[in-house]
Amino acid sequence: MATGKKQPIVQFKGILKRFGKVVAVEKMDFDIEEGSLVTLLGPSGCGKTTLLRMVAGLEEPTEGDIFINDNVAFGLKYRDVPKEAIREKVMGALEMVRLPGVENRMPSQLSGGQQQRIAMARAIVIEPDVLLMDEPLSALDENLREEMRREVDNLQQMLGVTTIFVTHDQREALSMSDKILVMKDGQKQQEGSPEAVYNEPANHFVADFLGHSNFIQGEVVDVDDHHVNVKIETGDLLFAENKGGFSKGDPVEMIVRAQRFDAFPKDEFKPVEGMNYFEGRIKDRSYMGGEVSYFIELGADREIHIISMMRTRLYNIGEAVSVQVSPHHCHLIPME
Ligand SMILES: Nc1ncnc2c1ncn2[C@@H]1O[C@H](COP(=O)(O)OP(=O)(O)OP(=O)(O)O)[C@@H](O)[C@H]1O
Ligand SMILES: [Mg+2]
Structure with missing residues (x-):
């Protein structure tokens, strides 16, 4: 950086x-x-x-x-530089890309990765x-x-x-x-x-385009210095940080990354002051090794996508869960 x-x-x-x-x-x-x-x-x-x-x-x-x-x-192409100097630079560049000794090979004798490194070495030589x-x-x-x-x-x-x-x-x-x-x-x-x-x-x-996002549509129903209170289609009220200068009555889209939600078994869940939470049912799940992708059905024909890092057990299809997300991870944009 x-x-x-x-x-x-x-x-x-x-x-x-x-x-x-x-x-x-x-x-x-x-x-x-x-x-x-x-x-x-x-x-x-x-x-x-x-x-x-x-x-x-x-x-x-x-x-x-x-x-x-x-x-x-x-x-x-390299310009007006003596041959020996070019040779030295090429050797140096090949060492830099960790490929010394390939300078006489034909491109067809190199793997895709090696060819990429050669291309970089070429660019390095040109300075x-x-x-x-x-x-x-x-x-x-x-x-x-x-x-x-x-x-x-x-x-x-x-x-x-x-x-x-x-x-x-x-x-x-x-x-x-x-x-x-x-x-x-x-x-x-x-x-x-x-x-x-x-x-x-x-x-x-x-x-x-960047990342797995949930888009939740709603309307601003209350604003204070730090937070915006948004009523979403399910009737749930969610807090978001007030970064965009929104006012009461504004239609908004709330963006929440799939990785920012935490899911808990519904009957073990204890709400935490200041956090957003709502209830739903597991509709679909894909096990991906290190993480699990869940689609969770809320009310009002709404579903959210969450990606869980598997700190808890796997949830079953149909299981009731409580989902929690911090207002800090609820990003608001104006409805387009
Ligand atoms: N020489 C050209 N003549 C006519 N149209 C062109 C020419 N070069 C690019 N375009 C058009 O301009 C637009 C942008 O093309 P460009 O190649 O810059 O896109 P790109 O972002 O590099 O796409 P890709 O990811 O597919 O490489 C496209 O609609 C393309 O068809
Ligand atoms: Mg291109």
Whole structure:
């Protein structure tokens, strides 16, 4: 993770990119600080590659400006450097990615993970001010991907090279980034640290795209300095922290991550002052080893999804449970 406030090395100002009738990127304002790893995250077709290609100078913005401190690498060739110096740099880079001794092999003789590391070594040799990576891990299997994620992250920190990393994998983005830019249909949905984007999603799309979210619709019935009291469809009253400046009568959507709920057997449950709780019945369960996913039926045709870390026993289908969640984990957004 980068520390301290650094100068932006790349700045997008009012960027719009059109391909004929298609608007690939729209009204983009965004800064990338020197030395940081920034992820462009969003579904297929949202404009990630187009944004990256504009940084690389491979596409011209239709409107707006991109300010860049020169020397951006996007698979460039090494320029005007004596052969021996290149050789030394290549060896050094291969050692850095823990692959010494493969310099004479053909790409077909390397595994997918090794090829990725070679690609990184190549980028390291060029010593770019900004390193651009477009879904470099997408072809790898899950275990290797995880390993490579850590490797990219470690290398990036070690080298301190500003990196723009494109992915549509939320876990990749959350685990590696200093800052995430969440995009949809060419538009910025939110930018911020992984924690900010995950814990305080700006809208329904961001909450849905990152993590397992419950969306509970309701209306604000009371407000004080710290809390908002929301009446939900089941008639239950839930407290949320008052962060969004909501007023009485506002229609809202409450977002609660599946992992934030705790379920207890109904007849063993003791309510805790200041916590939200309601009752339901287990409708469905999937055992996933370390965790269990439950769908719990509340009243009024409502169900919630919870992911339990199995600190208690498994619950059975049909079993009555009490579900508890802290107001701290109930995030409110305006109803869209
Ligand atoms: N050269 C082009 N000509 C016409 N349309 C293009 C061109 N490049 C991209 N587009 C369109 O612009 C939009 C954004 O494309 P882009 O490749 O940037 O998306 P992406 O987020 O990288 O998607 P993916 O995750 O699938 O790689 C899409 O609608 C795409 O079809
Ligand atoms: Mg792309």
